[in-house]
Amino acid sequence: xxxxxxxxxxxxxxxxxxxxxxxxxxxxxxxxxxxxxxxxxxxxxxxxxxxxxxxxxxxxxxxxxxxxxxxxxxxxxxxxxxxxxxxxxxxxxxxxxxxxxxxxxxxxxxxxxxxxxxxxxxxxxxxxxxxxxxxxxxxxxxxxxxxxxxxxxxxxxxxxxxxxxxxxx
Amino acid sequence: xxxxxxxxxxxxxxxxxxxxxxxxxxxxxxxxxxxxxxxxxxxxxxxxxxxxxxxxxxxxxxxxxxxxxxxxxxxxxxxxxxxxxxxxxxxxxxxxxxxxxxxxxxxxxxxxxxxxxxxxxxxxxxxxxxxxxxxxxxxxxxxxxxxxxxxxxxxxxxxxxxxxxxxxxxxxxxxxxxxxxxxxxxxxxxxxxxxxxxxxxxxxxxxxxxxxxxxxxxxxxxxxxxxxxxxxxxxxxxxxxxxxxxxxxxxxxxxxxxxxxxxxxxxxxxxxxxxxxxxxxxxxxxxxxxxxxxxxxxxxxxxxxxxxxxxxxxxxxxxxxxxxxxxxxxxxxxxxxxxxxxxxxxxxxxxxxxxxxxxxxxxxxxxxxxxxxxxxxxxxxxxxxxxxxxxxxxxxxxxxxxxxxxxxxxxxxxxxxxxxxx
Ligand SMILES: Cc1ncc(COP(=O)(O)O)c(C=O)c1O
Numbered sequence: 001x002x003x004x005x006x007x008x009x010x011x012x013x014x015x016x017x018x019x020x021x022x023x024x025x026x027x028x029x030x031x032x033x034x035x036x037x038x039x040x041x042x043x044x045x046x047x048x049x050x051x052x053x054x055x056x057x058x059x060x061x062x063x064x065x066x067x068x069x070x071x072x073x074x075x076x077x078x079x080x081x082x083x084x085x086x087x088x089x090x091x092x093x094x095x096x097x098x099x100x101x102x103x104x105x106x107x108x109x110x111x112x113x114x115x116x117x118x119x120x121x122x123x124x125x126x127x128x129x130x131x132x133x134x135x136x137x138x139x140x141x142x143x144x145x146x147x148x149x150x151x152x153x154x155x156x157x158x159x160x161x162x163x164x165x166x167x168x169x
Numbered sequence: 170x171x172x173x174x175x176x177x178x179x180x181x182x183x184x185x186x187x188x189x190x191x192x193x194x195x196x197x198x199x200x201x202x203x204x205x206x207x208x209x210x211x212x213x214x215x216x217x218x219x220x221x222x223x224x225x226x227x228x229x230x231x232x233x234x235x236x237x238x239x240x241x242x243x244x245x246x247x248x249x250x251x252x253x254x255x256x257x258x259x260x261x262x263x264x265x266x267x268x269x270x271x272x273x274x275x276x277x278x279x280x281x282x283x284x285x286x287x288x289x290x291x292x293x294x295x296x297x298x299x300x301x302x303x304x305x306x307x308x309x310x311x312x313x314x315x316x317x318x319x320x321x322x323x324x325x326x327x328x329x330x331x332x333x334x335x336x337x338x339x340x341x342x343x344x345x346x347x348x349x350x351x352x353x354x355x356x357x358x359x360x361x362x363x364x365x366x367x368x369x370x371x372x373x374x375x376x377x378x379x380x381x382x383x384x385x386x387x388x389x390x391x392x393x394x395x396x397x398x399x400x401x402x403x404x405x406x407x408x409x410x411x412x413x414x415x416x417x418x419x420x421x422x423x424x425x426x427x428x429x430x431x432x433x434x435x436x437x438x439x440x441x442x443x444x445x446x447x448x449x450x451x452x453x454x455x456x457x458x459x460x461x462x463x464x465x466x467x468x469x470x471x472x473x474x475x476x477x478x479x480x481x482x483x484x485x486x487x488x489x490x491x492x493x494x495x496x497x498x499x500x501x502x503x504x505x506x507x508x509x510x511x512x513x514x515x516x517x518x519x520x521x522x523x524x525x526x527x528x529x530x531x532x533x534x535x536x537x538x539x540x541x542x543x544x545x546x547x548x549x550x551x552x553x554x555x556x557x558x559x560x561x562x563x564x565x566x567x568x569x570x571x572x573x574x575x576x577x578x579x580x581x582x583x584x585x586x587x588x589x590x591x
Contacts, residue, residue: 041560065530
């Protein structure tokens, strides 16, 4: 597989063309969080519906490249219905995969760690690819360091929404 | 070097691009086994050997700090630095090169200097600054910053359907204005507004004309007098010169009426416990150790471009742009939208592309696979992007070292993006 095919895997292109959980939720009761990638103007809006300890629904709107949009779609499909601690764990695992230090992957990434991602990755987190399911399709992004911000945009926005929710409680 | 290969009538001769390419070492680099097709000179140009050699020579034989040394080595550095200033000044037709050319870090710093030093001293609440929808953030944000601080009124010249400035309301917009801040060439659309005509109207209205020449100066002969500029800013790195150096040219009497921008060494006549006396321009605006080697490199870049001829470079780019517009249109038809004036006469060599609904980031990524370098993003012109109704474009731009093969490489790479995102 060449790098480009590794980046644009079929699953990714599928989620880009047919995004899951696309749309909005009424706020309130839902929480709305917005994220921007100032470099390319991509934006993502995440709507979260939390009941008790569970993320019962999520919707995504916004616009952007195939990586940011498919990552958002894959994320939405993966986190919907999960408990908040599970969602947090998934965010951490995904971001660890998106860090070049995710050496546990045996990745042959040759890119530099983009600043700003290092702290998020909090050193070397062993990445359990199996726990990521379809999301593992995004690991090819690591070979394209400029695109990591595209892949993590929706995840950072989701984390930000959860933080706001926790603070409001 | 390439200029020696020009035929007997160098003005009429076409550029020998193959020879020019050989002057630029980086163009011989290979990426994933493919030659480099560099189509991002609007962001930053590449460097020919004479520029690299001039800087190396400076460091090997002439480096010392300027303005302060009495020894022979320092005198060499001084001479090279001041000679560079004259080279730059003559290049843009400055009436008084020794006093009117200020070395800055880049075009952005030059424009900030005008807003922060001249503007802050001379503009009062309610004063009007006219900007255009074509502006790069570099000629926009400094005015927005000052407008906020000084309660200035910002007025906008907008673009029409043909991507040119709509001048139908010009008199009205300029009425009572103190400043017209205008880009001489859009880095997104390639649009080249009629700066001389606009400057005349601005002067009649009593406004000064601050020209962002970052995209124009590298690509065609510029004369500050016929341009009608009062200030002109540009960057070295977009004209085959080093990064870290830019130029602000200002009319001598305007610079004389401008207070210092940054304070420090090299910009004063005297400092006492209770105050200081600033030096005269241009030293007044060059606080601290200036980019000496970069000035030497910039002068070498100018000499290189002049050796080939700015008019020939302009003609070459014009030809290449016309070729690209036609070729791409022919090959992709409605699948490809090129934002910018249709007529090649009215535009510079930048093509902002939208290919089907492939996101510009993805497009640039696929092109990179073919060694084709284009820039994807908002190009630091968000108000313009908003007006175009897009978040980003993929931009290809040409310079003297590009040729029709590069255009074909771009077209082939676009076609492969088409099949991937089908
Ligand atoms: C039209 C225009 N103005 C200003 C600038 C700023 O140049 P620099 O970043 O070198 O200051 C650019 C560069 O992108 C430009 O294209």
